Amino acid sequence: MMLIKTAASKNYSVAIIGGGIGGLTAANALLYKRNGDMIKRVTVYEQAKEFVPTAGAGFGFSPNGQICLSSIGIDGYQNFCVPFNSMKRIDKYGTSVVHASNSLEQLRQRHGFGIAGCLRADLVDLLARELGEKHEFRGELKYSQRLVGIHQTADAVILKFDGEQEEDVVDLVIGADGINSAVSKLLNIDDDIPPIYSGANIFYGKIAHPDSIDFLRHHEVFNEGSVVNGPGTGEFIAFHVGSGDNKTFIWANTYTSPSPPPKRNDWNHGNVHELEEILTKFPSSHPIHQFAGMTSDSDLLHFGLYYRHHKTTWSRDRVVLLGDACHATLPYVGQGANQAIEDAIYLADCLERHDSYTMAYRDYYNKRFPRTKKVVQLAGFMHNMYHSENWFVQQMLDFLLGSAIRGGFVLKIVESEIIDECPVKNYKQYVS
Secondary structure: OOOOOOOOOOOEEEEEEOOOHHHHHHHHHHHHOOOOOOEEEEEEEOOOOOOOOOOOOEEEEOHHHHHHHHHOOOOHHHHOOEEOOEEEEEOOOOOOEEEEEOHHHHHHHHHOOOOEEEEHHHHHHHHHHHHHHHOOOOEEEEOOOOEEEEEEOOOOEEEEEOOOOOOEEEOEEEEOOOOOOHHHHHHOOOOOOOOEEEEEEEEEEEEEOHHHOHHHHOOOOOOOOEEEEEEOOOEEEEEEEOOHHHOEEEEEEEEEOOOOOOOOOOOOEOOHHHHHHHHOOOOOOOOHHHHHHHOOHHHEEEEEEEEOOOOOOOEEOOEEEOOHHHHOOOHHHOOHHHHHHHHHHHHHHHHHHOOOHHHHHHHHHHHHHHHHHHHHHHHHHHHHHHOOOOHHHHHHHHHHHHHHHOOOHHHHHHHHHHHHOOOOOOHHHHOO
């Protein structure tokens, strides 16, 4: 007979597999809970050898993600995020702005939270420091820990890591280890269908110290505080992230391909030679040529874009999944990291509110499944529009993006979905 801890006896030890944004948010959220007896300890296991501050790239940190972190007392992201004030859409030549507005500044004024450019490494570093400094006696992050085995008994989960003699025995496990989740594979949590290749790849370029580059420092379109989008071989996008010595200009471009580029490392660094074929499809006047010339091989990422069909099951007994492990999405609506943060916050709330982890997992799934499925479907819809060669579809895409940029009905729908449906209510109390 399986023993289930009740509200009176909750004193969970928790292992989180994956030390990315979702996993570290979950660790901080669990330990932040005011019911001090709920969590005995949280250990985050990350398979990477160490934290690499230059790994990864930038992303749009949206209001829901910011609200969620602020609700657990983490607002240090304000020190390194670049608030977006304006959205711009350029033409295919990259020489003219066809739509522009300060609608993002107005969004921030309405809600106290807006959209900002954020380096993924900056946010991971902040979350790791919060875990170590605020919760040093109950929270721990361990590197070089590749999970190779999970065994569940009536009242515990036993974890085995590569090269480790000792096993960890915990009450609960959270699998926040990405689209190729080892947790999901080892327990076969609806893992029969592998991640699906979308038929598109992306080049992601990082340009350090943009203020020192004349072309960027004085540019009227690609200025700090603007997110710029345009047509090309798919979606072209560019924005500023970071602060101080970490200031970075990010540019990215997607393109269709019958296959993904070869896998080289965790972040799949590319090279300029691979980019040359894509650059030939852009007019010589387009600024992507200048951006490519400013980007070193080590700062150029090149990888395939994958997603998952929504898993119909997110848990197996004492183990539950989070983020890309259960609902990996394409990047076109900028919600991958933000939805993982939402998952983490709501899962912690469920474990605090419910008498047992089984009830908590059920509530978590019932609430998060429809929310994240909408995001995955919308991202898939935008993927199809960006890469369609149909003239009518391209005109419709330009109309929809123009409406969003001007603050029209599209932005209002997105605003409602992102903010009104955020799991944290009464968010104005967290505005600083």
